[in-house]
Amino acid sequence: MYRMAPVLLILLLIAFSLPAQQQQPSTPTVQKSSAYTAIPVAAAREPNPVKVTPESIARAKKWWALDCEMCHGKNGNGKGDTAQEMKLAIVDFTDPATLKDHTDGELxxxxKNGHEDMPPEGDRIKAEEGWDLVNYVRSFAKKKAGAEAKPDEAKPQ
Ligand code: HEC
Structure with a gap:
């Protein structure tokens, strides 16, 4: 009986190590936006003081057309002319997954301050207008979610 003990032990070890190894490839490797750590915590936690209203969206549209559209695209898909020319890697705001892990404060x-290739608006816009733009940026995904169910399908322009 005692002679069997090491054999059993080895069998047990093998049995336990197998599932552990199999789990590794299935762990998701989505490691996005570690650069967000550069944003001060207090700023990231700041609540959005501007409610999502048709007025807020309308105000944002004006700035979007002036300062954002050339890179992020009219419908927020990240395919604006300037972005294409500069070969910028821009996220797709029409995909609900893009902004889901980010707070309004981060956006x-x-x-306001820019990020990598994204230029800062700075004092060009008032605080309220900055929050309007946050509301607007989030609205692209909502619009799409209501319009169609499959996020990976080609988007009709
Ligand atoms: C010169 C092109 C350009 C313009 C103009 C521009 N952006 Fe961007 N924007 C970018 C790029 C590039 C990124 C990705 C930055 C990075 O690598 O973190 C970005 C990122 C963002 C993000 C964060 C998205 C994320 O998940 O990381 C938001 C929100 C955003 N832009 C909103 C705006 C708004 C609102 C405007 C207009 C006021 C604007 N952008 C104007 C290029 C631009």
């Missing part, structure tokens, strides 16, 4: 901070 506001990026819009």
């Amino acid at each position: 506001y901070y990026i819009i």
